[in-house]
Amino acid sequence: MENSHESQSLHLKDRRVDALGNFNLLPDELICAILDYLTPRDIARLACVSSVMYIFCNEEPLWMSLCLKKVNGPLPYKGSWKKTTLHLENLPNKYIDYCRKPLQFDGFHSFFLYKRLYRCHSTLDGFSFDDGNVERQNVLSKEQFDREYDRKKPVLLTGLAECWPARTNWTIDKLLLKYGDTAFKISQRTAGKISMKFKDYVSYMNEQHDEDPLYIFDHKFGESAPGLLEDYNVPQIFQEDFFDVLDRDSRPPFRWLIIGPERSGASWHVDPALTSAWNTLLCGRKRWALYPPGRVPLGVTVHVNDEDGDVNIDTPSSLQWWLDYYPLLADEDKPIECTQLPGETIFVPSGWWHCVLNLETTVAVTQNFVNPRNFEFVCLDMAPGFQHKGVCRVGLLAVDGGCLMNMEKNMSCDKDNFNNSDLTRKEKRVKILRSQESENHEETANAASRRYNLWKHGFSYDINYLTMFLDREKDHYTSPWSSGNCIGPREMREWLSRLWVGKPRMRELIWKGACLAINADKWLECLGKICSFHNLPFPNDDEKLPVGTGSNPVSFFFFLSFFVPHLTAVFF
Numbered sequence: 001m002e003n004s005h006e007s008q009s010l011h012l013k014d015r016r017v018d019a020l021g022n023f024n025l026l027p028d029e030l031i032c033a034i035l036d037y038l039t040p041r042d043i044a045r046l047a048c049v050s051s052v053m054y055i056f057c058n059e060e061p062l063w064m065s066l067c068l069k070k071v072n073g074p075l076p077y078k079g080s081w082k083k084t085t086l087h088l089e090n091l092p093n094k095y096i097d098y099c100r101k102p103l104q105f106d107g108f109h110s111f112f113l114y115k116r117l118y119r120c121h122s123t124l125d126g127f128s129f130d131d132g133n134v135e136r137q138n139v140l141s142k143e144q145f146d147r148e149y150d151r152k153k154p155v156l157l158t159g160l161a162e163c164w165p166a167r168t169n170w171t172i173d174k175l176l177l178k179y180g181d182t183a184f185k186i187s188q189r190t191a192g193k194i195s196m197k198f199k200d201y202v203s204y205m206n207e208q209h210d211e212d213p214l215y216i217f218d219h220k221f222g223e224s225a226p227g228l229l230e231d232y233n234v235p236q237i238f239q240e241d242f243f244d245v246l247d248r249d250s251r252p253p254f255r256w257l258i259i260g261p262e263r264s265g266a267s268w269h270v271d272p273a274l275t276s277a278w279n280t281l282l283c284g285r286k287r288w289a290l291y292p293p294g295r296v297p298l299g300v301t302v303h304v305n306d307e308d309g310d311v312n313i314d315t316p317s318s319l320q321w322w323l324d325y326y327p328l329l330a331d332e333d334k335p336i337e338c339t340q341l342p343g344e345t346i347f348v349p350s351g352w353w354h355c356v357l358n359l360e361t362t363v364a365v366t367q368n369f370v371n372p373r374n375f376e377f378v379c380l381d382m383a384p385g386f387q388h389k390g391v392c393r394v395g396l397l398a399v400d401g402g403c404l405m406n407m408e409k410n411m412s413c414d415k416d417n418f419n420n421s422d423l424t425r426k427e428k429r430v431k432i433l434r435s436q437e438s439e440n441h442e443e444t445a446n447a448a449s450r451r452y453n454l455w456k457h458g459f460s461y462d463i464n465y466l467t468m469f470l471d472r473e474k475d476h477y478t479s480p481w482s483s484g485n486c487i488g489p490r491e492m493r494e495w496l497s498r499l500w501v502g503k504p505r506m507r508e509l510i511w512k513g514a515c516l517a518i519n520a521d522k523w524l525e526c527l528g529k530i531c532s533f534h535n536l537p538f539p540n541d542d543e544k545l546p547v548g549t550g551s552n553p554v555s556f557f558f559f560l561s562f563f564v565p566h567l568t569a570v571f572f
Contacts, residue, residue, distance in 0.1 A: 015107040019052035028112040031056060040066050040085050051105045058082070058102045061116060064210060068188050075186065075196050077204045119211040119319055124262055124359045127322075128287060134338035134346070145237045149347060150276070151373045154290055156338060157235075157345040161280050166231035167343060170282040170363045172259075176202055182225050184257065187217030187266075205261040205361065212267075212317035215260025215358070219253035228257065232365055235345065238278050241369040245498040252486035255367040265318035265357040268300045270393050271348065273486045274377040275368040280345040284362030287322075289335040293351035293461040294395025297335065299325040300353075302394050308480035309386040311393065318357040350374035351392060351461055372509060376463045379513035382492055384479035385471035392466055399469070467516065476518045492517060500545045507541070520545055 017024050023031060035043060035056060043066065047057035056062070063081035070088050078084045136156045140149075149155045161167055169175075180199035188194055194214075196204065201216060208214075222229045243251045252272070258279075265286070270293075271277050291297055299321055301314040316325065326334070339359070340346055348354055350373075370378050380388060390398030481489045496514050500507060514520035524544050531538050 012107040015105065016052055019050035019108075028056075028110045032059070032062065032112070035062055036065050040070075040089055051103075052108055054103065055105065055108060055110075055113075059113065059116075060120070060209070061211060068194070071194055073193065073195065074183065075194050075200075077196070077200060077207075079207055115324075116211060119263075119317075119323060120209045122263060122319065122323070124357070127357075127359055128285065128339045133336045134288070134290075136344075140237060142237050145347075146373070149349070150371070151349050153292075154288075154336065154349060154352065155347050156340065157347065158343065160235045160345045161232065161282070161343050164232045164282075166228075166282050166365070169231050170228075172202060172283075172361060172363070175259075175363070178227070179225050184216045184221060184224065184259075185218040186214050188214055201259075208261070211263065211319060213261050213264040215264040216257060218257045219255060221257035222255070225257075232280070234367065235278065238347075238367070238369060240371045242375060242499060242503075243370055243495070245502050246491075246495055250487075250491055250494065254369065255365070258364040258366060259362070260358045261361050262358055263319050266355065267318050268297050268315040268321065268353055268355045269313060270351060270353055271368055272484075273370075274350045274374065274381045274392060275370055276350045276374050277348045277366055277368045278345055279340075279348070279364055279366040281340045281342055282363045282365070283342050284364075285342075285359040286340040286362055286364070287337070287357045287359055288340060288346060289322075289326075289337050289355045290348065291335050291353040293353075293392065295353065296394040296397065297321070297325075297353055297355070298329060298333070302390065302398075304386045304390040304398070305482075306386045309384065309389050309482040310484045311389055311482075312484075315355075318355050321355060322357060350377050353393075372506065375509060376513050376516060377466075379517040380463065380466060380470065382482075382485050382487075382517045383470060384474035384476050384481065387471065388466060388469040389482075391469045392461075470516065475522075489518075496520075497545060501542075511545070514545055 020031075026034075035046070038046070040063075043057045043062070047054045060081050063085050067081050067085040067088065070085065076084065076087060078087050134154050134156050136158060138158050140155075140157060145155075176199060180202075181197055183195045183197050184201065186194040186196055186201070196214075196216075198216075201214075204214065218224070241254070243254060289297075296302060297315075299316050303312045303314070304310070305312075315321070335353075335355075338346070377392070381392060387398060476489055476492075485492075487495065496510060496518065499510050500514075503510065511520065524539075527544075528538060530536070
């Protein structure tokens with residue numbers, strides 16, 4: 001009896017109920033999400049309410065979020081996110097310096113907070129994967145690259161950077177000596193534009209214990225540190241870039257300097273405008289995971305605005321995905337993976353999902369590009385509408401049941417849609433048979449299962465296939481232009497116009513892209529009717545593309561409608 005009494009006296013009472021009151025009914029994850037909406041001063045007051053609220057309100061990830069939402073410009077990191085936030089609140093130094101080590105309380109346990117703390121202090125020394133999922137090639141000719149990899153699959157290339165000065169110059173110590181006072185742009189999930197001097201960023205890297213650390217992701221590093229551009233050159237197989245016809249001020253961001261510590265990295269995403277990319281690692285190790293187009297990773301949600309087609313992606317951090325979601329995957333559902341080593345260049349094709357985790361401090365350079373093999377996909381992604389953007393990223397999961405049934409019928413009746421795809425003949429036949437089988441069992445299969453099966457067993461990342469989901473009623477002159485597009489409608493017209501003039505041998509391809517992005521075929525048809533009605537000469541080949549930065553064809557149409565009687569009868 002005496003021993004039993006002693007064990008009861010040693011039993012710790014759970015302080016959660018008394019300390020949280022009715023908030024005890026909420027999961028810890030939701031409590032943390034609610035706190036994220038408060039101001040730093042409100043968090044400080046709430047920390048005084050109870051011991052458990054004190055614990056929640058002193059979490060570094062919370063103060064990191066509060067700080068990043070507040071800062072817009074240079075970031076003065078002060079050794080912890082709480083101190084940095086209080087500094088931005090312009091509090092006297094005596095209050096900031098008073099930030100002592102947090103108090104400790106017994107009788108409280110949170111699995112959610114523990115997992116987050118574990119991720120914040122994880123070391124990745126033995127965290128690598130390399131069993132040959134991604135092919136490694138030493139030397140590739142342009143012809144071999146175009147034939148075997150471009151728009152088809154990723155590849156790791158060795159030897160492309162061996163002669164670069166960056167191979168020896170781009171270490172943290174050498175960059176610190178030369179560019180310590182240079183400010184670089186920082187990547188984060190908030191809307192603010194954050195920058196840090198490189199010497200301050202290196203101090204942050206050495207002091208931080210963040211789950212998803214900040215990393216340098218600067219597309220203007222060539223302006224702030226032009227000497228870096230002299231340390232590398234674009235590999236010959238990636239030099240063709242259709243955006244080169246634009247002036248530097250007009251072209252969208254295309255190259256980035258990337259520097260980040262262990263645990264940092266890019267969470268799951270598809271590169272902007274369905275461009276392709278190459279990434280060369282100069283020091284450190286990166287772990288890559290990739291899925292082909294249409295295979296949205298587990299834990300990732302894609303939102304496409306049904307008005308302007310703007311795409312937003314909800315995804316866990318890179319480290320959280322590998323620790324929490326990756327173990328749940330069956331072997332057949334795991335991504336393609338590899339560990340990138342210093343000096344290696346990885347090629348990521350158009351439309352491929354990828355996630356990157358830095359296993360140690362890394363320095364890399366990357367560029368996105370548009371060439372003849374992804375040009376139509378880029379133009380398609382710029383086009384007004386929303387469904388085609390969703391299908392390009394998540395496959396048939398973005399299609400509702402009614403549209404899916406119509407698509408299946410079209411697929412089974414018109415097998416020519418597959419003639420230009422990248423599927424092998426056997427894969428084409430299997431896909432067609434599946435489509436017919438789905439139609440035969442339409443009475444018993446619901447739309448959700450059909451959509452899942454089509455996504456699971458193959459997705460045709462083919463321009464003719466994807467164009468089926470384009471809303472032909474949308475017009476880029478009158479429909480909302482997605483704010484997520486890398487260039488605006490006027491810049492898009494200028495780009496196509498310059499390509500039309502500068503690459504006459506590729507006009508067939510450029511015309512296809514112009515029809516997808518800006519309805520060039522419709523405007524040419526209208527122009528033909530105007531010319532026919534007024535006995536005007538039909539525009540020659542140099543004049544038929546209704547693009548450029550001049551008059552808007554919509555305004556031109558209304559001008560003619562006002563001054564030329566009965567002109568509208570030609571169109572309606």
